[in-house]
Amino acid sequence: MGGREGFETIDGCRIRLMRAGAGEPLLFLHGAAGARVWAPFMETLSQSFDLIVPEHPGYGASDMPEWLDSVGDLAFFYLDLIDRLGLTGVNLVGTSIGGWIAAEIAIRNDTRLKSLLLSAPAGIHVKGLQKGDIFLWSPEQYARNLFHDQKLAEAWLARPVSEDEQLAAMKNNLATARLAWQPRLYNPDLHKWLHRISVPTLILWGDDDKVIPPGYGPAYQKLIPGARLEIIKDCGHLPQIEKAQEWTGKITGFIGEVAP
C-alpha cells in the first residue's frame, strides 16, 4: 500500500508527488491541509486509476517558488505538469483550494482533460454567503468546523503531531494565505470564465460544510455548462475523509459514465 514518492522540477520549482495504480490518469489536487500522507481514499482511487497526487508549489515538501502569487499561477504550473508527464484524458479532481486550482486550469485549457471533479471548491464568491474564517479559528474550532461528525473532530484534535508535521502545517498555512487571504478564497474574475469548461463536470458538497457552505454548490453548478451537483449527507468540508467510500464511489461512477 502507498504511492511511489518522487520529485519533479517544472518551471524552476521542485515538487513532491505520489503516484500509484494503473488505468486512466487521475490527477488529485489537495486543499489547504496539503497531501503529506497516502490517505485511504487515495488507496481506493489507485485501485481504478493511475493516481497522481502532487503537493502544490509552496506546500509540504515542495518548493515555494518566487513566481507564486496566485491560484492562476498554479493553474499554468499544472498545465505544464500535465505536458511534462505527457498526460492525456486526465480526470482532474480537486478539493477546496485544489478545486479552485482545477477550475482555473479548466478555464485556461481543458483539451487534455476527460472530466472535472470539484469537491467543495473555493474560487467564487456569492454575496452574503459567508465562508468560515479558517485563519482566525483556533485549532479546536477548526477541527469542529471541518467535520460534521464531532467524533472525527475529537480524534483529529487528539492525534499526535510531530514537530515536522507542525512545521509542514505552518508552511501550508503560509502558502494558503499567499494564495487566498484577500480576496478571501476566491478570484473575482473566475466566475466570468467558468462557461469555457467543456468537459463533463461533477460537483460534490457536504451538506454540513462550515468552511465553504453548501450554498456554493448550486452557484458553481449554474456557472459550468451541464455540471452535475451531488450533495453528501451528514458531511463537512472533507467528504474524502468523512465519507470516503461514498465520495470515491461517486467519483469512480461519474468517470465511468463519461465516454472515453
Next chain:
Amino acid sequence: MKFYFFHLMPYAALDPDYDKQYNSAWVTLPNSYYDPKIGHQLYNRYLDELEFADAMGFDGVCVNEHHANAYGLMPIPGVMAGALARRTENARIAVLGRALPLLNNPLTVAEEFAMLDNITGGRLVAGFVRGIGAEYHAWGANPAQSHDRFHEAHDLIVQGWTRPGPFAFEGKYYHFNYVNVWPRPYQQPHPPIWIPSQGSRETIEWAAHPDRKYTYLQTFSPVSALARYMAMYRETAARYGYQSTPDQVGWSIPTYCAETDEIAHREAKPHIEFFLNKLLRMPQEMLLPPGYLSLGSLQGIMQAKRAITGGPQTIDDVMEKGIFLCGSPATLREKLENYRSEIGFGYLLPTMQFGTLPHELVKKSTELFAKEVIPHFRSRAGKADAA
C-alpha cells in the same frame, strides 16, 4: 539618554466583563462597547497628558496606530499628531508608526508626515511599522505580503521625500507615474525614521544597514529580550563595518513612578493588570497570522509570546520579567542606570498611561518621573554626547 512619553490611548471604560462573551479586545469585539460620549472625554484627556509631558520637559511625545480594538484608539494617528503639533512647544512628535503594509497608497503617509513636519518646523519623527498581526485580520491586508509591502512602501515614501518630483515609481505592489510629494519635508533630507519592532533579526538587519542606520525600538518585551536585540543591532552594525551609537536603539515600556515602591505597586496594580489581561487579550491565530513572521522566527516567538498573551498576568509577573517599570524615583533611577550600562540604549519611551490608569495618577507619575528621574540621565547623556 532621551525620554519620549508614549501614549496608547486605550478605551479605558471598556466593560471588564466583555471577555465572558468575546475572546479578544481586538477585531471581533463589537464597537457597541464603545461610548462616544466617554470617548470624547478620553481623547481630550489623553491629549492633555501628552501636552503635559511636553511642558514637563520630555524630549518627545509618541502616538501610534491600531485598528478595530479597545487597546488603542488611534486608527489614524496623524489626527492626534496634528492636534499636538499646535499645542506642544518643544517636544518632538513621534508617530510610531504608520502600518505601511495596510496602505493602498503609501504616498498618503509621505504627505501626512511632510505636513506634520512643516507645521512643527521639523519636530516630526517618522515611525514605520508592519502593524501587529490583528491588523491583517481587521484590514484584510495579506500577511504573507507584509514584509515585501513594507519594504516597497518604505522605498516609495523615502524616494518621494528625497528625489526631485515628479518621477515614476515602478514597484510590484505600487506603481505610480507621477510621484511628486507636496509639501516636501521640513527636515532635510527627511525626518528621522524610527522602526518599532517586537524583535526580529530581519528587521534589525534592515534597520542597521549603512544606507539607513534607523533607530530601532524594542517594544513591550522582557528586559532579557531587549538585551539580546540591542546586542544584535551592535553586532549587525559591526558586520556592516561601522560602530552603532546609542541613539540608534531605544526601548518602549509601560512605566509608573510614585513616592515609594510600595505606593507605586499599590496604585499601578489594577491598571496594569487591566492592560495586560483585558486590553492585550487575543488568541494566537489573531496575533500571528501566516506570513506575518518568517517560518524561522515563528517557532521562536510562539514560545516567547505565550509569556505575554498566555494566562492572566499579575503586576509581579511583568515587573519580574522587566516588561513593566514601577517604583519610586530612586528605584527607577537605579534600574534604568543598570539597564542602560548593561544594555546600552539612547532612547527610553515610557508608556506613562496604561489600561485604566486615571488622569490624576498619570499626571503625578509623569511629574515625578520628569523631575526626579529624567534629570539624573540628562547630565550624563550630555557628557556622553559631548564625548
